[in-house]
């Protein structure tokens with residue numbers, strides 16, 4: 001406990017880095033997953049390959065991905081961009097299927113009505129399909145957020161500082177305090193992400209809670 | 215006016231949904247497409263607004279071939295109502311109704327004012343405007359669906375079984391309101407149903423289709439019932455078509471009898487005196503409107519609402535022979551109750567008297 005009180009500024013800065021490294025890939029991953037999910041939904045023949053290939057990405061061990069990234073995108077070995085790109089891939093892996101399934105769950109009669117009223121395909125996607133898929137997409141985002149928060153720590157092994165550094169640090173010095181603080185901070189961060197996404201989803205979907213409240 | 219000229223639709227799997235359909239839906243009238251499941255009603259309807267493209271043949275609206283028009287603009291000028299409502303679950307009722315006006319670029323205030331106005335015209339409480347579709351009953355959702363289709367005042371409306379998902383009583387009510395609205399608006403409507411009774415009630419003309427999407431008969435409801443073109447049409451119309459045809463019979467003057475009555479709340483003695491030995495006595499309210507029948511011999515104390523036998527239907531003077539006959543057949547006394555325009559008792563008529571009127575000048579004949 002005294003260790004923590006002595007290192008509050010340092011832990012805080014690691015926490016902020018950790019948060020950014022986990023959140024940025026979440027946004028980028030969503031931006032990539034939405035069009036891919038749309039493709040998989042729009043062209044049923046693309047669904048199996050797209051979902052299978054993106055899903056496979058998640059099975060690549062994170063440490064291997066972090067180490068391989070510099071070779072693939074030409075960054076330095078300590079560059080945090082490696083972590084961002086790698087986690088974006090994981091986010092895409094988790095989200096493409098969710099987005100496709102969320103879009104598929106939009107009732108057909110609603111789509112037919114939209115078309116019949118003269119709403120073009122792009123507008124229909126942005127104004128009808130995507131908003132209606134928000135609850136499903138948000139549930140996928142929550143999974144990806146927690147997964148990202150936990151995977152970011154691994155990047156400590158390749159020297160990108162964030163909360164994971166507390167684990168390597170504590171381990172190297174056989175000192176428990178930083179490890180406990182790191183775990184608690186990670187859990188709190190994951191919970192904060194989860195709540196933020198839940199709150200965002202609820203704000204975007206007032207109609208879901210209106211159900212039954214006649 | 216919507217004109218189908220030799221329209222065929224063959225789906226990629228080889229299904230012939232519509233086979234060489236030619237017909238005209240006149241301006242300002244309701245044309246009903248009716249037929250068994252799978253006979254191509256929905257396909258025909260969706261070819262009008264090009265949600266489905268015909269394989270061959272052409273469809274013209276007021277002489278303009280729809281294939282030459284921009285599909286999106288064409289659709290914005292055609293109201294479309296479907297069975298399940300198709301309302302946007304994530305938009306409020308008001309925003310749902312305002313959809314097409316906003317697409318057409320109306321300013322927000324005008325679109326919302328129009329939407330609110332339509333909401334009321336459809337008999338819905340303006341307080342519903344801010345709700346979401348899942349907070350409405352099925353009947354209310356269908357009304358909103360119709361309001362949404364009407365919002366930009368399109369000259370043409372396509373309706374695909376719009377009332378078939380609600381219970382019979384609500385359906386009846388929706389149909390009546392729909393007819394009242396159409397009398398005001400005079401839209402060119404193509405209406406799909408598989409319910410011949412609905413077709414007969416709503417249609418100015420009825421197109422009976424057979425599986426394969428060919429036209430079996432195109433006629434007004436009374437001609438259809440009186441003179442089915444072939445066995446298929448006759449079977450489809452059902453057995454009691456003679457009786458249903460009475461709904462269109464010109465109303466001859468029926469010999470009305472004066473009916474003794476008693477006021478609701480009168481004493482049993484007063485009722486027995488009025489009945490003068492008859493088993494059944496008609497009860498009226500203070501306004502003179504018939505409310506039901508009672509058996510004076512079974513009364514104790516005063517005539518209350520709970521004593522009333524309410525089985526009898528009530529027909530209007532000058533209404534259809536079907537309604538008059540039904541009133542006679544459904545009354546426990548076998549005396550059919552007829553009322554005037556304001557709902558006051560006009561008199562009663564017996565079944566044989568209605569039948570005599572039918573024989574004299576009613577419908578049918580070969």
Ligand SMILES: Nc1ncnc2c1ncn2[C@@H]1O[C@H](COP(=O)(O)OP(=O)(O)OP(=O)(O)O)[C@@H](O)[C@H]1O
Pocket residue numbers: 225226227229230231250251252253254255256257258408
């Ligand atoms: N997309 C499609 N692909 C292949 N066949 C289709 C398609 N849509 C409809 N059909 C077939 O075309 C025929 C006509 O269908 P349609 O939906 O127009 O019938 P309907 O008269 O509206 O029937 P219902 O009363 O059941 O609604 C049916 O045999 C149906 O199975």
Ligand SMILES: [Mg+2]
Pocket residue numbers: 255256257
């Ligand atoms: Mg149909």
